[in-house]
Amino acid sequence: MKIYECRTCGHIEFDRIPAKCLVCRSPETAFCENPDAIKQPADPGNLSDGDKKHVPVIKVSDSGLLADCKDVHVTVGDIEHVMDPKHYILYIDFYLDHRFISRVWLAPEVCKPAATLHLAATSGTVTAIEGCNVHGIWMSEVQI
Ligand SMILES: [Fe+2]
Structure with missing residues (x-):
């Protein structure tokens, strides 16, 4: 690809x-x-703490809010990334089947490094990409 x-x-x-x-x-x-x-962990099978702060974590659930809806929750990351003015997650981008569908901008101090999207699609490949202002762009994917 x-x-x-x-x-x-x-x-x-x-x-x-x-x-x-x-x-x-x-x-x-x-x-x-x-x-x-897109940055890659040096050892995908053994993530460093730096990797764990940047690789997006994607969790998908049936929506408790809307009918016929999948909620896609993305957090950065397995160890929560800081959101300080000098070092923070700028945005989280969502893709379905490798086509861009949405960007969520995040402000330092007031936002947590996370975003949720409510998908009408019930199957496909969901990709999340996050941009750290210091450490670059990182990505994860799941099948729904
Ligand atoms: Fe960072």
Whole structure:
């Protein structure tokens, strides 16, 4: 799967470049292929504390709020990331079947490093990408 990164806002697209960035509206020329855009744990089977603070954790449940709905809860991460003005999670992006569906912006101090989306889709691959202002972009996926 090819990874394309918007050089204006850091938004990630998989396998195709949109006519305009779906987050910042920059033209398609703002995107470049960057296979290293998403950080990977050095040892996926044995995460360091730094990894655990950045790899998104995705939990999916039937909605207690809406009918025919899956609630997708994302936290960053298994060890809660700090939300200080100098070091915090900027956003959490959601994808379904590798197509972007939503970004949740997070402000330091007032927000926890977490977001929830309410999906009408009942199956597919859910991807969460988070952007840390110091440590870059990290990703997780689950099947629903
Ligand atoms: Fe960080």
